[in-house]
Amino acid sequence: MRGVRRAARRAQRSDAEVRSSATGHPRRGGSLGALRGLRSWLAGPAHQARRHGQRGSRGRAPVRDALPPVPADPHRPAGARLRYLEAVRRLKAEGRHFPRTIHMTFVPDEEVGGHKGMELFVQRPEFRALKAGFALDEGLANPTDAFTVFYSERSPWWVRITSTGNPGHGSRFIEDTAAEKLHKVVSSILTFREKERQRLQSNPHLKAGAVTSVNLTKLEGGVAYNVVPATMSASFDFRVAPDVELKAFEEQLQGWCQAAGDGVTFDFAQKWTESRVTSTDDSDPWWAAFSGACKDMNLTLEPEIFPAATDSRYLRAVGVPALGFSPMNLTPVLLHDHDERLHEAVFLRGVDIYTRLLPALASVPALPSDG
Structure with missing residues (x-):
């Protein structure tokens, strides 16, 4: 905690950094790079600041607001x-x-x-x-x-693809591995992703919400460098456009898994269908x-x-x-x-x-x- 406080004080003391983050938008590290990320903020944790007409804040608890009833968002600074x-x-x-x-x-x-x-x-x-x-x-x-x-x-579908295959020692050319089959499914989904991206970019009248997006967000599997795992999984965040027929889209997911080989299944961490x-x-x-x-x-x-x-x-x-x-x-x-x-x-x-x-x-x- 002392390290976080010191980083926050350094961020607040750096007037040059504050000015650049208020007028520009420097990115330093990813969203998980908390210490480096502090220096890209107009205000430190749990503080509010005003500079050049900009108001910023961090550390506020997420709350939803509403009108008959009206939920609003927690993240807008000065909410x-x-x-x-x-x-x-x-x-x-x-x-x-x-x-x-x-x-x-x-x-x-x-x-x-x-x-x-x-x-x-x-x-x-x-x-x-x-x-x-x-x-x-x-x-x-x-x-x-x-x-x-x-x-x-868009409808959020959080999908985990699980692939099972033959395990063994990492020095061998083992047939029908979990990784090989998982790679096929990942390739199919990312090919679909590229088609949707191209469809969005090629039509100036389309906005992001009108197409289906997908991103690979997690890869899991394996216990050691020299052990071929029997199971591997990949997780995806799909955001399905409102005009997509959901039953047909789920059947497409099933088809990608079946095409990869036996032992490839999928399940949902979240599946909105309404x-x-x-x-x-x-x-x-x-x-x-x-x-x-x-x-x-x-x-x-x-x-x-x-x-x-x-x-x-x-x-x-x-x-x-x-x-x-x-x-x-x-x-x-x-x-x-x-x-x-x-x-x-x-x-x-x-x-x-x-x-x-x-x-x-x-x-x-x-x-x-x-x-």
């Missing part, structure tokens, strides 16, 4: 939760009242899948008692003047209220499919339409990155936007779909 809270505080101070109730929920575990958070909460009687009609969840920054709004998201799309049609009352309020504020919206996963999927799965929206334009996407930060002018404008957006949504009249 989206603060902007929601300030917007609601302003509305209460003005004595405003609306036909609908604005609920704010603080839900744990979104970063690890939400299985002990929103996934359980939406099944609880306390959630049903809210009679939620619509939800706002987290979005992403947009480096342009526009604001991104997400109406759906992909839903929130309407962005002008005839939809929720979209009309949301987009209309944004139009009144002269905000340019860019509707997209969220490339990762949020708690919105659990809300949509139980019939609650949800949009992912974080009012952070003119801001680089620094999600989970070094020196994740937000300019104070963007932060304050976001409060103003929520202060006008929440009343519009909370004033949507009763609908037949209301619980």
Whole structure:
């Protein structure tokens, strides 16, 4: 711990480093290089800092925020939760009242899948008692003047491929090994990955959420340099696009395993199959209220499919339409990155936007779909 504290003090003392990280974006080491990574931050652990209009913070506990109910994201520096809270505080101070109730929920575990958070909460009687009609969840920054709004998201599939084969001594040419067969499956999946990447890059109208991504994230197997293992495994993070037929995609996974040979199987650490799309049609009352309020504020919206996963999927799965929206334009996407930060002018404008957006949504009249 003394070493971490010394590294934090060095990071804070280095004005040159602070200036470069506030105006540029140096990357030093990977996300696991904690000591080196400290020097790439505007603020040290559990501190907040302001420099050149940039506000940054680290060490804050992940929390989700909500409007009828609205989960927001924990990672935005000076948090989206603060902007929601300030917007609601302003509305209460003005004595405003609306036909609908604005609920704010603080839900744990979104970063690890939400299985002990929103996934359980939406099944609880306390959630049903809210009679939620619509939800706002987290979005992403947009480096342009526009604001991104997400109406759906890709399905996370975390897949482990396990290959079994003949073991033996490392000096021999052993036939039918676990590694050989695993290599075939890995090659098939990475070939698919390259096709999806090329499809995205070749079509300027496509965004990341419209294609299926996959990354190899873990390789496991072996006990010694001179022992050929009987079992090896590879883990993949698939993010499946909403328009993919999931049963056919699972059959494709099965086909890759079968083509590699006997003894190759797969299982899921996470498998989301309830992909839903929130309407962005002008005839939809929720979209009309949301987009209309944004139009009144002269905000340019860019509707997209969220490339990762949020708690919105659990809300949509139980019939609650949800949009992912974080009012952070003119801001680089620094999600989970070094020196994740937000300019104070963007932060304050976001409060103003929520202060006008929440009343519009909370004033949507009763609908037949209301619980």
